Amino acid sequence: MRYFDYAATTPPFEEVITTIAEVMRRHYGNPSSMHRFGEDADKLLKRSREVCAAALGVHPAEIVFTSGATESNNLAIKGAAIQYQARGKHIVTVSTEHPSVYEACKQLTDLGFEVTFLPVDAQGHVSTEQVCDAVRQDTILVSIMHVNNETGRVQPLHDIGAALKKQFPRVLFHVDGVQGYGKLPVDIRGWQADLYSLSAHKLRGPKGAGLLFVREGVKLFPLLSGGSQEQGLRAGTENVPLLVGMSKAVRLAGERQAETARRMTEWRDRVVAEVKTIPQLRLNSGEEAPHIVHFSYPGMKAEVLLHTLEQLGVAVSTRSACSSKLAEPSRVLLAMGRSELEASGGIRISFGDEHTEQDIDELILALRQAVAKLESLERWKH
Incomplete structure (x- = not known):
């Protein structure tokens, strides 16, 4: 077959499988613990964050580890909406977005937010003019995917990002990058994105691991309450083996x-x-x-x-x-x-x-x- x-989903790299098994066997400490086992796990976590940041061309402090793209997209969209609702309660996205973006936005409408779902042309494209024309005085977030998960359509992120930052500097720009990384060049800084989502299992890493780039200075309302892990944005003990495996997959996919x-x-x-x-x-x-x-x-x-x-x-x-x-x-x-x-x-x-x-x-x-x-x-x- x-x-x-x-x-x-993708079959993991053999190197990723080997690495995950080794970390599970040898480095089982909680990275929040203060003893040597915890410190060893924390070092692996820190190194994984550095590897992912280097591959994406961002700072390690701008990487938040999650359980995958669905959580990353929900944290970006709902976290931004709740955090910045005093500025306004309007969001702009596209009618062809992945369900984890589309449904998150629909759920926000039940909480009193207004969402504009932009139409696309027969090829599945949305124009920069459409996006900018939809932005209003009360718009707080624009969310547009890099590559459509069904049809493979690529959106003009450089143009959209540049136009948004020039005309609407207070509006946050989120990119669902799940289907693009490892296949097309990724330019988070060039896109002027404030938020960027990634999933490990789409690029030959493990399921259950992902990340969200959060530009320095951007604040999000945490969706999970509890400990202070991931800079307080994502409570819960980090899954060190999967995150180490993800960092290896991100590096390998980027290099190739x-x-x-x-x-x-x-x-x-x-x-x-x-x-x-x-x-x-x-x-x-x-x-x-x-x-x-x-x-x-x-x-x-x-x-x-x-x-x-x-x-x-x-x-x-x-x-x-x-x-x-x-x-x-x-x-x-x-x-x-x-x-x-x-x-x-x-x-x-x-x-x-x-x-x-x-x-x-x-x-x-x-x-x-x-x-x-x-x-x-x-x-x-x-």
């Missing part, structure tokens, strides 16, 4: 980004060209993120094509893993103007750095065979 669902992107771009272009030759399929992604190809089979339920491909030895996904078991059409595709038939038949193929040319050959062959099989069944029914 060939695995093409790296946008959902350019070569990984080059190889995945070649594979993406091959698959995109193949999809264009199959009349039953409609391409929803473009030549932006190197690791994602998304298309629809209008009139065919996505899970039918998914399981047909699985029978042929290829594992893909229908949408974000967080939403893949939902029956309704893709919110992202509907926002892009696709019909309900198209939005119900979406398939996402996502690559990883372990894939080979042979894997891509097998994927393309399986895709041809699956569509031919389903088309034959449809003709037989009629």
Whole structure:
């Protein structure tokens, strides 16, 4: 079985697995304890923070460790909203954001906040002008993802960040960077982002570990009360083994980004060209993120094509893993103007750095065979 669902999760680097096991075995102390076992764990935690900060081009004190992207996004959005509500209660985001951003913003509306969900064009893009036009006197936060988790669309973060800081310097700018790191260059300072979320298991690290960059001077209301860990922003004993493993994965993914992107771009272009030759399929992604190809089979339920491909030895996904078991059409595709038939038949193929040319050959062959099989069944029914 060939695995093409790296946008959902990734197999950890062997070095990461080894490191986590070693830390669990040898460094089990609580990093908040004052004895030698605690001090050893705390040193590992400090070094992990330094490694992640260096990879992102920020200061170690600006890194807050979390349990993953969902917590990072919720801490960024809700933490900022509650902290700065005296300035205003308006937030700007995009209609195609990941559920951990979209639902967090919707939840805030129940608490009296107002959220503008910006529309996107047929390609899934939002313009800098749209963002700035939506900002009001009472806007406190703008949240825009780097790479869309379903379609791979890349948003113009440099332009948006520059415009926001020039015209609205008091408005915070949050970037959900989960699908971009390790595939595309990341420039937190250049984007002028105040908050940036990352998840370890999307870049061949462990599940259950993530981070939030919080620019120096930005304050957040903690969502978890308790101890003073993570500068008081995230109470709870840090999971030292997973965080050490994450720091190694962040370093390795960052070091290999350019070569990984080059190889995945070649594979993406091959698959995109193949999809264009199959009349039953409609391409929803473009030549932006190197690791994602998304298309629809209008009139065919996505899970039918998914399981047909699985029978042929290829594992893909229908949408974000967080939403893949939902029956309704893709919110992202509907926002892009696709019909309900198209939005119900979406398939996402996502690559990883372990894939080979042979894997891509097998994927393309399986895709041809699956569509031919389903088309034959449809003709037989009629």
